[in-house]
Amino acid sequence: SSELTQDPAVSVALGQTVRITCQGDSLRSYYASWYQQKPGQAPVLVIYGKNNRPSGIPDRFSGSSSGNTASLTITGAQAEDEADYYCNSRDSSGNHLRVFGGGTKLTVL
Amino acid sequence: QLQLQESGPGLVKPSETLSLTCTVSGGSISSSSYYWGWIRQPPGKGLEWIGSIYYSGSTYYNPSLKSRVTISVDTSKNQFSLKLSSVTAADTAVYYCAREQWLPNDAFDIWGQGTMVTVSS
Numbered sequence: 001s002s003e004l005t006q007d008p009a010v011s012v013a014l015g016q017t018v019r020i021t022c023q024g025d026s027l028r029s030y031y032a033s034w035y036q037q038k039p040g041q042a043p044v045l046v047i048y049g050k051n052n053r054p055s056g057i058p059d060r061f062s063g064s065s066s067g068n069t070a071s072l073t074i075t076g077a078q079a080e081d082e083a084d085y086y087c088n089s090r091d092s093s094g095n096h097l098r099v100f101g102g103g104t105k106l107t108v109l
Numbered sequence: 110q111l112q113l114q115e116s117g118p119g120l121v122k123p124s125e126t127l128s129l130t131c132t133v134s135g136g137s138i139s140s141s142s143y144y145w146g147w148i149r150q151p152p153g154k155g156l157e158w159i160g161s162i163y164y165s166g167s168t169y170y171n172p173s174l175k176s177r178v179t180i181s182v183d184t185s186k187n188q189f190s191l192k193l194s195s196v197t198a199a200d201t202a203v204y205y206c207a208r209e210q211w212l213p214n215d216a217f218d219i220w221g222q223g224t225m226v227t228v229s230s
Contacts, residue, residue, distance in 0.1 A: 033216035035156070042205055042223050043148075043156065048216035086156050090215065096169040098146070098158040098215075 004032075004087055004101035011107040012077045020072045020104045022087030032070035032087045034063060037103075043086065047072055074106075082108040111136040113206050113221035121200075121228050127193040131206030131221060138187045139164040144209040146217060147180060147191045149202040157202075161209055162189055196228045 004024040012018035022032050031050060035043035045054050047063035060075045070089070074081055087101040117129035131145070138145060146161040160170035162180045170178050179192040193200060203225050207217035 030215065031213065033214075035217070037156075042220040043217075044220070045216055045218050048210070048218070049214035052214060054218060088156075088158070088215075088217065096144075096161065097171065098161070098169075098209075100148075100156040100158060103155040 003091055003099045004089060006085075006087060006101040006104045008102065009105045009107070011109055012074070013109050014079060015076055017073065017075045018077055018106065020074075020085050020106065022070045022072075022089075022101045023068055024089065024099075024101075025068055025092040026089050026099075027065060027068050027070050030090045031065065032063070032089045034061075034070075034072045035086045035088065036081075037084045037086065038082075046085075077106075077108050079108050082106055111208065111219050113208065113219060115204060115206050115221045115224040117224060117226070119225055119227060121196055121226060122230050123197055123228055124195055127191070127196050127200060127226055127228070129191045129204055129206075129224065129226070131189050131191075133187045133189075133208075138182065138189065139184050142210070144169075144211060145182070145189045146207050146209045148205045148207060148217065149200075150205070150223075151199070151202040159191065159193075159204075198228050200226070201228045202226060 034047040037043040051063045086103045091097040091099045121127045144161040147159040160180045162168045177194045182189040203223040205223045206221045208219040210216045
């Protein structure tokens with residue numbers, strides 16, 4: 001079982017704001033990173049660290065964290081944001097071991 | 110522009126060893142700033158971290174796979190490799206290699222396109 005818990009599915013109306021969450025004990029100590037994956041494609045990093053976006057990622061994507069919960073927020077969701085989103089962090093032992101959340105399917109209505 | 114490319118057999122028989130190589134181009138695998146990782150995704154399922162390696166050879170493995178996994182690095186070829194022994198149908202997946210940033214900003218920032226490996230007789 002995953003040590004990072006995500007809601008399996010979330011939906012958002014076009015142009016509205018959606019928050020995707022990731023819960024786990026390790027998030028009290030380490031940042032999560034977030035990945036977007038569209039069908040048949042490799043995952044793409046969208047948020048890492050406190051709230052960093054790689055080059056080319058739109059600024060409607062942002063990240064935050066509180067306690068044992070990390071969040072990915074999409075402000076003004078677009079049709080092209082429909083995808084699976086995965087969080088990743090270290091495991092709760094604090095070692096180098098990495099763990100992914102189970103993923104959240106985002107539907108843009 | 111750094112790129113990663115997985116290569117290896119697309120079909121492996123049960124009980125045999127799966128072997129994949131990731132070739133890094135456009136940059137050096139010997140950079141002190143990064144680890145290099147393997148991640149897999151069974152059909153229709155989520156991502157699973159397999160393990161990571163530093164250019165010096167230091168490795169970290171997913172405990173659930175540790176007894177069957179070996180990751181190695183060849184800096185002269187700018188490649189790192191994955192071996193997974195005693196495979197079963199449950200090891201059928203798309204296998205990705207990725208560059209891994211370390212603390213404080215842990216992230217897999219660059220990914221290969223992935224390669225599908227099917228375990229079947």
